[in-house]
Amino acid sequence: MVEVAIDKTVLRVRRGGPGDAPRFDEFEVPFENGMSVLDALRWIRVHRDSTLAIRYSCINANACKTCMALVDGQVEYTCVAKLLPGIVTVEPLPKRRLIRDLVTDVVPDEEKALLAQKQPD
Amino acid sequence: MRQVSTDVLVVGAGGAGMYAAISAARQGASVLLLDKSLIGRGGATIMAQMTVAAALGQEEPDDCATHLKDTLEAGRGLCNEELSALLCYDGPARVLEMEEWGTRWARAGDRIRQEIAPGHSRKRCCYVDFLNTGPAVAATLRRKVSELAAVRRLSNIAVVDLIIKDGRALGAIGVNLADGELVTCHAKAIILAAGGLTKLYERNSASSNMGGEAYALALWAGAELIDMEFVQFFPIGHLAPRLVGMDPIMWDPFRYKLGGKLLNGSFVEFVDRYGAVDFGKYTATRDIAAYAILKEVEAGRGTPHGGAYLDFRHIPEAQLRAAFGPVIDRLLANGIDLTKTPVEVGPTAHYHMGGIRVDSHMETCIQGLYAAGEAVGGANGANRLSGNAITEAFVFGAHAGACAGKQAKTMQENGNESGDPKLMAFALDRIASMPPRGSRRGTAPVALQAELQKLMWEKAGPFRTGEKLSQALRRIREMREQELPDLEIDSQDTFNMDIQDWFELRAMLTTAEAVVTSALSRTESRGAHQREDYPTPDPLYLRNQVLRLKNGALLSSWVTPVRLTAGLPRNG
Numbered sequence: 001m002v003e004v005a006i007d008k009t010v011l012r013v014r015r016g017g018p019g020d021a022p023r024f025d026e027f028e029v030p031f032e033n034g035m036s037v038l039d040a041l042r043w044i045r046v047h048r049d050s051t052l053a054i055r056y057s058c059i060n061a062n063a064c065k066t067c068m069a070l071v072d073g074q075v076e077y078t079c080v081a082k083l084l085p086g087i088v089t090v091e092p093l094p095k096r097r098l099i100r101d102l103v104t105d106v107v108p109d110e111e112k113a114l115l116a117q118k119q120p121d
Numbered sequence: 122m123r124q125v126s127t128d129v130l131v132v133g134a135g136g137a138g139m140y141a142a143i144s145a146a147r148q149g150a151s152v153l154l155l156d157k158s159l160i161g162r163g164g165a166t167i168m169a170q171m172t173v174a175a176a177l178g179q180e181e182p183d184d185c186a187t188h189l190k191d192t193l194e195a196g197r198g199l200c201n202e203e204l205s206a207l208l209c210y211d212g213p214a215r216v217l218e219m220e221e222w223g224t225r226w227a228r229a230g231d232r233i234r235q236e237i238a239p240g241h242s243r244k245r246c247c248y249v250d251f252l253n254t255g256p257a258v259a260a261t262l263r264r265k266v267s268e269l270a271a272v273r274r275l276s277n278i279a280v281v282d283l284i285i286k287d288g289r290a291l292g293a294i295g296v297n298l299a300d301g302e303l304v305t306c307h308a309k310a311i312i313l314a315a316g317g318l319t320k321l322y323e324r325n326s327a328s329s330n331m332g333g334e335a336y337a338l339a340l341w342a343g344a345e346l347i348d349m350e351f352v353q354f355f356p357i358g359h360l361a362p363r364l365v366g367m368d369p370i371m372w373d374p375f376r377y378k379l380g381g382k383l384l385n386g387s388f389v390e391f392v393d394r395y396g397a398v399d400f401g402k403y404t405a406t407r408d409i410a411a412y413a414i415l416k417e418v419e420a421g422r423g424t425p426h427g428g429a430y431l432d433f434r435h436i437p438e439a440q441l442r443a444a445f446g447p448v449i450d451r452l453l454a455n456g457i458d459l460t461k462t463p464v465e466v467g468p469t470a471h472y473h474m475g476g477i478r479v480d481s482h483m484e485t486c487i488q489g490l491y492a493a494g495e496a497v498g499g500a501n502g503a504n505r506l507s508g509n510a511i512t513e514a515f516v517f518g519a520h521a522g523a524c525a526g527k528q529a530k531t532m533q534e535n536g537n538e539s540g541d542p543k544l545m546a547f548a549l550d551r552i553a554s555m556p557p558r559g560s561r562r563g564t565a566p567v568a569l570q571a572e573l574q575k576l577m578w579e580k581a582g583p584f585r586t587g588e589k590l591s592q593a594l595r596r597i598r599e600m601r602e603q604e605l606p607d608l609e610i611d612s613q614d615t616f617n618m619d620i621q622d623w624f625e626l627r628a629m630l631t632t633a634e635a636v637v638t639s640a641l642s643r644t645e646s647r648g649a650h651q652r653e654d655y656p657t658p659d660p661l662y663l664r665n666q667v668l669r670l671k672n673g674a675l676l677s678s679w680v681t682p683v684r685l686t687a688g689l690p691r692n693g
Contacts, residue, residue, distance in 0.1 A: 017615060025213070025316030034455065050565030050619055051611040057163040058328045061170070062366040063256050064162040080366040100615045107299075110267065111160050111276035113154075113306065115123060115297065 007031050009083055011040055014091040032083050038078040039072050046104045053101035068093055069102050123304045127153035128529035130308035132280045134516030137494025138314035139262035144522025146271040148531045154272055157279035161263035163330040164316045166514055169255030170368040172246035174508030175212035179232040180244035184209040195240045196502020197648040198663050201683040203481045204500035208516050215515035224261045238507040238524045240406045246508040251446050252371055272470050281624045282548035284340040290490040294548050298621055301614040310489045310525035317495040318632050322470035326358050332625045333632030335496035339477045344485035346668045347498040349639025350639035350650045353505055354583040356410035358469025361426040364455050366600035372431055379446050384430040385422040408504050408649050410584050411468040426462035428467025432460040468583050474501045483521035493521035503648025555623055555659045559612030566622035581637050586654045590641045601630040638675045639666050
């Protein structure tokens with residue numbers, strides 16, 4: 001268990017792809033009142049581990065609707081889910097096909113069908 | 122490598138890209154619409170909670186010529202008047218077309234509501250309640266695009282290079298984020314609709330998609346950019362307290378609908394001291410408001426987070442609720458009670474007036490290469506009016522789509538010429554300059570992006586000096602030449618964000634260098650370009666600056682702005 005200072009919070013993040021054994025990485029993140037779970041995930045990518053796969057576009061407007069994940073077991077838009085001091089667990093959406101880490105397949109079929117077709121080389 | 126073919130390729134699926142796809146399909150062309158995020162979910166359009174300017178004249182008498190006059194005045198003499206006129210004269214038709222397609226503009230009975238906004242001389246700005254304009258128009262366009270069999274869509278494809286032969290655009294190479302594979306798209310015409318460059322700045326109001334790729338792709342292809350020094354800093358972007366679930370520039374409609382006061386750190390009104398009439402009217406233009414706030418901060422009269430207070434405490438709660446209904450509750454959920462405390466606001470990178478240089482058909486000097494939306498430079502000159510950006514996305518999208526569609530229909534198949542390995546070699550060589558996957562050298566592309574954003578904010582932000590700009594230029598070149606080829610790239614194939622970040626950073630560095638180079642050359646202050654070492658406008662610089670790449674170096678030259686020679690068009 002990681003010690004948590006008052007101005008820190010710990011994110012437990014589910015990692016890996018569809019075939020991988022379940023694994024959680026823990027990241028200590030500086031905590032500022034009002035910050036979102038997505039703020040913390042973006043901080044991790046810049047400062048700790050850029051290989052963490054996440055999906056988002058609008059950052060904090062809750063307009064693109066692509067940043068959903070399970071936050072402490074609840075389906076949330078990570079851009080509006082407020083981070084709290086302590087330990088927060090983030091996992092991919094359970095009912096979508098897992099791509100990697102927190103990214104699931106939320107792409108409409110008709111926006112990927114063209115490349116899903118087999119094509120002669 | 123995967124290969125796909127189309128008549129018209131549209132790069133970027135925000136408002137301009139989706140409108141362009143619809144418009145090209147109307148010409149009978151087949152269309153491929155790509156986005157590095159999801160179709161109609163990324164970019165700037167969906168984040169615009171604000172208004173769309175069009176001279177519908179539904180609240181009070183108005184006409185396109187007056188809209189044009191206001192737009193040219195705000196542009197400080199630098200507008201490409203042909204493009205500005207297209208924006209203003211075609212705007213009303215597009216706004217009404219969007220309504221036909223399902224956008225529910227706020228109405229009062231049989232008329233569309235229109236509000237006044239800074240710099241507009243008439244009530245001209247339409248919106249969708251509450252602060253829902255961008256998401257609503259994006260949803261309309263997504264639905265419209267999905268109904269057209271001629272438009273195929275691909276999400277999570279980042280276009281990283283164009284294929285050009287003898288001054289003609291033949292195709293594009295993209296990276297599929299889903300599997301890390303390259304995809305070649307053969308096309309008869311290409312429309313760059315990948316938006317602006319706000320992501321270059323640490324403080325910005327846009328989505329994570331706006332890395333300036335459209336400009337870099339255009340430059341690399343041999344096309345020209347114009348007015349790259351004119352980055353618009355939105356004066357009252359949200360600074361504190363931390364606000365999530367809202368557009369950081371949401372305060373503008375609050376301010377002009379309700380009359381929010383701008384106060385300095387000592388709670389004193391100050392904008393009037395900087396040459397604007399703001400007191401009681403709230404109509405100071407964006408460049409003056411941004412200047413006034415940062416000058417107060419510099420003089421030690423800023424707020425704790427380095428901005429100004431925006432104060433609504435004089436407005437009764439009932440009036441706040443009548444104007445913004447559920448938004449007031451969203452603010453309360455963020456711990457913000459406007460009746461009790463002012464919020465802190467300050468300048469934030471918001472929009473780019475400069476961009477790809479196009480003719481009146483939205484075509485660049487590369488045949489078959491078009492641009493649409495914010496990626497286009499010139500329509501707004503040195504400063505853009507509030508409300509003109511979404512109008513521009515619709516109008517330029519529609520026009521670029523029509524022109525590209527028509528051109529593609531007249532062309533023979535290019536026989537997959539773009540698949541010629543020799544032609545692709547140039548683009549592929551550049552792509553191959555990405556460090557090998559699995560290299561673990563320490564710095565991730567996203568970390569260098571963060572450093573670039575800080576550098577641009579500090580050295581090439583709202584207030585510039587020759588010295589700071591030169592420092593920025595040196596560091597940008599160092600990053601591009603020495604660090605970019607040597608970054609750490611994850612080894613995974615699936616959703617490898619290091620790859621996306623690396624290509625994005627490569628474009629960001631080219632675009633940042635274009636902005637800084639242009640800002641250095643323009644030794645005057647005009648509109649959004651403010652040089653502290655040259656604080657006044659200089660009539661010698663009543664010209665547009667054009668950039669192109671020659672042997673890998675940026676060359677700057679000056680041209681006279683495009684004027685409407687036959688006078689203002691009549692309303693039609």
